[in-house]
Amino acid sequence: MAAESSNTELQEWPQKDKRRFLRAVYHVGDLDRTIKFHTEALGMKVLTKGDVPEEKYSHAVLGFGPQESQFVLKLIHNYGVDSCEVGTDFGHFAIATPDVTKVAEDFRAKGGKILIEPTSFKIEDESFFIAFGKDPDGCSFEIIQRDSTPQPLCQVMLCVEDLERSINFYERALGMKPLRRVTWPERKYAAALMGYGDKEDETTILELTYNYGAKKYIKGNAYSQVAISTEDVNKSGEVVKLVARELGGKILPDQTNNKTISFLDPDGWKTVLVDNEEYLKELQSGK
16 A cells, blocks of 8 residues: 555656756767857757766857746757768757748758748638758758647657557646647648646647657757756656556666666657756756
């Protein structure tokens, strides 16, 4: 009975925990080129930049506002690596803007490729105005028209092999809410938009996408992970272990401290749970 009570408490914890998306990590072959493109074409700002010669990499954090409240993108360049493979399993990042047409023009002018010109379309009675493009590194971006949003870097899209399993995993292990389901037979995919807010246009979204008939994705080495805050790393890790035993996924070994915990979901996507207080201290110290 005590064990059952403990498991019930653990399963309820993700819904009680204070969480938000902190940052995504993405590897690039030319850090300065990528920074130049993302700032000039997408309007991001360089929030921090550094070099770690003892570990042979350099890095930069880009975003539209302070890391204390905004979801940001951390770019990493490993010494001697000229390019990184995106693969077919990573989908895209999304940027929300009041002027999709202008951003698409800048995207093309600065060396990116526009794959879908700015266009209006409807999915299940909802209308959208978007464009799609690829940056010089081959990373895809969806550009979404919104008059305003607290999170301009608003979405990460990952491909999964079993959509229902993935929804179940992120809902139970990480406490995310399924905000919208999409089924688009003409384009042969279905998706679930997951997040921590109540409204899709006011929070960071993890879009889980299943492509009809996809048996195997090609794993790239460009996209690395997403970090999510938690008020209790150990308790949050125990929930992940509990859910992973049923649905798949695993806690990664060699955890160096009790302020973060890393794990893989059933499709091998990496997430890092970060102690929120420690994250804020790290920002204040300028690391």
